Amino acid sequence: MKREIIRPFSAWDRQLCAQVELVSGIxxxxxxxxxxxxxxxxxxxxxxxxxxxxxxxxxxxxxxxxQSVAALEVAEAPVPASQPIAV
Numbered sequence: 001m002k003r004e005i006i007r008p009f010s011a012w013d014r015q016l017c018a019q020v021e022l023v024s025g026i027x028x029x030x031x032x033x034x035x036x037x038x039x040x041x042x043x044x045x046x047x048x049x050x051x052x053x054x055x056x057x058x059x060x061x062x063x064x065x066x067q068s069v070a071a072l073e074v075a076e077a078p079v080p081a082s083q084p085i086a087v
Contacts, residue, residue: 018031
């Protein structure tokens with residue numbers, strides 16, 4: 001499943017070996033929740049791909065700033081004209 005960034009956040013770019021700011025509208029794929037390999041404030045992180053690059057960030061930051069693409073498609077789907085709309 002894919003997710004879309006809905007609010008900017010900072011993530012570690014594995015190719016650049018640096019923190020980068022990811023902006024709204026970027027689609028994220030191939031994400032995986034893993035236990036952080038070091039003792040830190042955040043025990044879990046998310047490793048993911050976006051724009052043909054690999055990133056990781058703390059799980060709470062990822063969940064709060066991304067949304068399922070499937071949820072966006074359902075929310076934006078038009079209501080067929082044959083179905084009544086509750087008012």
